[in-house]
Amino acid sequence: MNDSKGLAFLPHLPSTTYRILGQITLTGDQSHRLAFPWVGYMTTIGDTRYHQKPRIRPPSEVAMLPEGETLSRALKSHGVSRRRFMEFCGAMVATLALPSRYVAQVAEALGKARKPVLVWLQFQDCAGNSESILRSGHPTVLEVVVDLLSWEYHEIIMAGAGKQAVAALQRVVKEEKGKYLAVVEGAIPLADGGVYCTIAGRTALDLAREVCTNAAASIAVGACAWDGGLVAAHPNPTGAVGLHEAVPGITLINMPGCPQNPVNTVAVLVHYLTFGALPETDHYHRPLFAYGRLIHDQCERRAHYDAGRYVQEWGDDGHRKGWCLYKMGCKGPQGTFNCPNARWNDQTSWPVKAGHGCLACASHRFWDTKSPFYERLPQVPGFGVDVSAGEIGLVLTGAVAGATIVHGVASAIRDRARGEATAVQPTPGPPPSPAAGGAGVPPASSAPGSGDARKS
């Protein structure tokens, strides 16, 4: 029906590829990260990490197959060579840490796909997650928004306003029913009939119900959309909740953090584009690749902790030398996130590197459970309240494997490739659809919750 074109920024991909690889190599400072040879990395991953072939669906099953144009044909008409396209696919595979032999399959899947539609809703938010996605570097926000997806509603940046904006959203809900992705940012107020957040005269709850129940899958970005975040912190004046509580029963993945890291959210989108399903999650519906490991275990200052070298006062000798921030209130031992490895803003830094303790901002209800933020944690080592058995299992698995620090995306796909061997699934949910073999389910044809996407 529609032509699919895009990926016009592909000529930039050699450097993009390089930087993606920098991002998934995880030792030391930036200079080291960028020097890592990618072929070797891929080989290592391929040989040692994968016990089972990732379940990439046959291209014929990929969601939203076009009748006419495909991405690859559009690229050709755009002057983008097959080689460039394959480089792009290689970069995607690297982001997802798949063995390099899957490049061809990813290429085939993307080459067939018409751009899926995405809508991004903002409720009781600060727009920090929107700003964060703007900083996406690999791929860039424009590649995500225009080339890989058709990003048709996002109040902070969309062209239309008022009636035209409302019409754009309504068109997607009706005409793309069951096929589009819905991203939700911000909490949803339930108190007093939802009057604490209205858009075009409708409550956030009303909109979330309509948009998310008709979506193929929903992605809750940031702490507020997950569990109400700061808005739901005591005394929760507006009765704010996260998406899964406001609209139960939808196919959902949570991307907490304050804000979410675009590296992870974009990885989820690429995963969805490639496999037609959301990645493996824990019982909080957080993808394991990003939220499966303790920050403390990945921290660049961990050696100082083990050696008993602590910052005692802000600006002291230890602070200048980059010693452990535990005594200054760091919550790294209680939080899981891939912050130390994924880092922020093109892998430039992260809070502990910049000298401040971690807030464990991807932990459940962290605003109330991790504050006061400058109080020293009472017991370390140990696992925080939000660390599930599955997460602990992952940590142990990592230790047994003798793995050096690996990027979260890598671990996510590794788990996927293992056929969920290490992923404990504490919450009961519908069994994977037999027809789909428990793997990628075409969102267009699947019932919510089947396949990899957990039901809330």
Place this chain on the structure above:
Amino acid sequence: MARIVVDPVTRIEGHLRIEAQVDGGAVTDAWSSGTMFRGIELILRGRDPREAWIWTQRICGVCTTVHALTSVRAVEDALGIEVPDNARIIRNIIAATQYVQDHVIHFYHLHALDWVDVTLALKADPAKTSQLAESISSWPKSSRAYFKAIQDRVKTLVESKQLSLFASGYWGHPAYHLPPEANLLAVAHYIEALEFQRQFIRIHAVLGGKNPHLQTYLVGGMSTAMDPDEPHAPINPERITFLAEIAKTAQEFVEQVYIPDVLAVAGFYRDWFGRGEGLGNFLSYGEYPMGGIHDPSRFFLPRGAIFNRDLSQVHAVDPAQVTEYVTHSWYQYSDGDAAGKHPYDGETQPKYSGPTPPFEHLNVDEKYSWLKAPRFQDTPMEVGPLARMLVAYASGHAEVKALVNGVLAKLNAPATALFSTLGRIAARAIETQLMAQQVPKWIGELDSNMDHGELRIHNGEKWDPATWPRSAQGWGFHEAPRGSLGHWVQIEDRAIKNYQCVVPTTWNAGPRDAKGQRGAYEASLLKTPIADPERPVEILRTIHSFDPCLACAVHVTDARVRRFAKVQVE
């Protein structure tokens, strides 16, 4: 006679609704409503004042850092803490970086599509676009082939019928006046600015750990330890070099892309120098301490107020003269809604009295917004880049005067043209150039301190709450990118007793007060011509010229006091 509703107002931060009465093809009255409320100030009560900045920063993720800075200043004011010189400099760099980042994103990604018709770029001649680009700037990306590639990209997008974010624009609207080549140039720079903002903000990543929501402020200083000899110090010579390189690149982009684009676009829309004027009253708290925080006379941007467009007189600003009204806001005061209250006396309760959702129209005769109505000396004020530049201009700030006069000369416009929609855009651009020049200087100061062995980044004398008085109160201020921001904090028994924020967009987007005086948005929309009530791009032009940030603007305090259970360790 028609009532136009624009909801959601997009390309802003947060949830804003504009209702406008249109008669005879022009706006005769307007109402601005914030439609989202979280209650963050209430959530703050009972918590550790040293971490208030972490919480308040989440008021907004677009103007991230601004509430963090204001909060630590408020607590430092309450406890009498002076920060080391390095902390002052680092805070200045972070704040100035935020100005440049916010202003560039605002112009290209939040505002440009009100002036630029993306689809018209298809009709442009790439060769002529190249000539146009080279006639206004020395920016190297200006070849015919470059613009041809951009045009092909737009063509691909339009032909795909999957226009993504651009699908719902007012394309073809008669109010768009740019020639095709200028549209193509703007589209190219829209894309370049996306790359710019991603690279430039790495300054925040170095000094703040991440952006959005930096994580290095401390009451008493900053947590970015400095050491010239330590490779793992957050600030060392290698990091300084990295910052300096980014700052230099940013300065080039601002001077060679942003400023020429603003001048070029403004040249085609000169009638907007006479529209969107608004209140004519301007407020600035002043910003960028060059010495102590308590010495506004040494701020880089001066403090002051201007009334009735009178640039011959800059009035002194006393924060004690700030009040907030709730007459038309969904809150109630215990002693009636007719009088305003100073932030220290805030005792507001949310009380929604609007229509039950879903609704078509607000009852604008009564309460109609989650925003309060702040007033200075009982007068509504406009805040933001225009206010700052006017106060600086009227105060005789040499660099600002030179930049403003230069821009006015290029546009062949009188100083009074600044009181307008385009005036706000021009002032924002001028300010960006000013601050982009300033960032490298402060990076140099930091470097110089480090060279001379001045490494202090934190004053820890009052870090331990045991050193605090039983009760204290303080005011923190910041000229955020969008305007004057104040936090008022009251501390009792080492916990926050009361916290109140009066925020730039509350000044600009707030509703009427007890006297019926309109807020800045409402006043600025009067007389705006509307060519097509179904597609009111003219309303967006003026509202966007303020750069609205609604998440910041909506807040509340509450009389209930909460004690947070402290975890005692050791």
